[in-house]
Amino acid sequence: MPDRTVVRLAEYQSVPLDRDQLTPRDVDRLHALQSHGCVTLSADHSGWRLRAESTVGVLVLDRLQLVVEPKFAISSDRLMSWLGYALGAPRPLWSPTRRWATGPDGYAELVAAALLEQCEHLVRDGLRRDYVRRETVEPILRGRLDVAAQALRRYGQLDRLHMRTFDREADIWDNRVLATALRTALRLTIHPKLAHDLHGVAEAFPAASSPTAALEALDRIRYTRLNARYRAAHTWARLLLRGGGMSDLLTDRGIAADGLLLPMPALWEAVVRRLVTETAALHGGRVSPGNGSAGITVRGDLGNTSAFRPDVLLELPGRNGSARSLLPMDAKYKRYDRHRVSAADVHQLLTYGAGYSSSAPAGAVIVHPLPGGRAHRRLKVDSPQGTLATLHVIGIDTDAHPEQTVAWIGDTLL
Structure with missing residues (x-):
């Protein structure tokens, strides 16, 4: 990640920005966020004035890294408890290492650490494999011969055989979406230890797909006893890929930006809704x-x-x-x-x-x-x-x- 100026502000606070600190693409990104009530960007005589609303987290722009801090002093490990509770995901175990301290990347590192821990568990237990159909050309018959392809492409020659095989592989969507989320987390993380661990576990997963394809796959995935252990990892992956739960906030307009933004009122409503539901059941x-x-x-x-x-x-x-x-x-x-x-x-x-x-x-x-x-x-x-x-x-x-x-x-x- 190139060096960027870190700009910190709290919810509902505003900061002045020089005109050359925002590129035209940054202005488009912030206006897209403004249409969703996350920030307010206005021009003034000296350049720009950026006001944060009730959305906290980190947004990486071309020349700036914006970190919006919450107005409540919620410790990082406690925030993870509330976030996991609202999402219905298990809270990652406490680690005495650096993972649970917020740094310049704010809450992005917390969610990246939660994803990392779940992925480490999956790798340790063995990634799920399933039968994947492949069309290959090999000198020895394995699987089923593709007669039509053999006749039309090899003209009846048998030195190379067109085949359709079904092999159990880890290159399935359950794993592919996590590979995409891990690589997204790497772009948001600058702490060396966390980045090193993310890079190491990512090598155990298949090739990553595009964030849009991964989100579509996450919406299609249904959990059975075969992949139920992936649910928690997919929850944190979805949070990272959606930038905090706001569905394709910037991608919808063809604008790319790295970030993790948590809408705090929505998070609080989700926590209260689950608290009251459990209270009512008792x-x-x-x-x-x-x-x-x-x-x-x-x-x-x-x-x-x-x-x-x-x-x-x-x-x-x-x-x-x-x-x-x-x-x-x-x-x-x-x-x-x-x-x-x-x-x-x-x-x-x-x-x-x-x-x-x-x-x-x-x-x-x-x-x-x-x-x-x-x-x-x-x-x-x-x-x-x-x-x-x-x-x-x-x-x-x-x-x-x-x-x-x-x-x-x-x-x-x-």
Whole structure:
């Protein structure tokens, strides 16, 4: 990787850039990211001003390496716990080596290390092999003779035989997509030890394909008892190849850029959704879909119909024979341990409570991250006719493993 100037900024921060620090191709890349709400690039009198939104990670441009750091102080190993939990992938084992420390490549090295560990396990246990059809020309018959090719290309001569063979090989898509992901990780990693290990394990895999072909193959792969052990490695490979889960963000426009970008609000929503799902299962409830006929819709206005959909709609069993109740919950990637709940969020939760609560006062829940502890407070919304709603604001400890939080949520809310 050529030397590039490292520019660091936090979420929602902005930095000035000289006009010659961005090439025209870089400007196109950043505008593509801007259309997805990841960054904002604007021209000013001195050059450019780049503002980070709620997406963190690393983006390698022609002359710059942008590192967007999260506004929450989440340690690297704990971030991997949350990321693995949200993706449903096993958390890589702790290693006393350099692997779990973030460096100039930020979170890209963390995901690359997770992929590396899973690939090392696969190589150690032996890569999966399957029967692959090959068309070859050899002096000795092996497999099935291709009579048509022999007649049309060799004109009946038997010194070289056209054959179709089926041999068990490792050159299958299960392995090929990992080879592509390993080579992608190499381009994002500058730490010598990690790069050396990635290069070493990549040699055990077949030739890499293009990232687009690998992503298409990952979408086609179905897991059976023969390849179930590949699921975790494929999860981390997909994260790297998609640049953090935003499907072909730059490739769709024919623009190539190396990077790993994690949309933190989406990650937080995924974590909360799984936390609530597991909590509901322990208490006889379930997560109900909040869309379709169960959604809150607005009709009759100008334009298309709009909808209100909570991040999670929890369906709970009734007590003493009463009907089952619905509890809307919304994941907010905000520091509500330091700031009061915004009026917009109160209005949003009031709408959810009015739409889904079967009894008065209505109820709804905000779930926010809280480094180093847990918190629960109640907001009471009153009107001249009485109490409208009780809103629960709960903070989840981001320093603890999410599985430790499931019981606490149940004791607090249910």
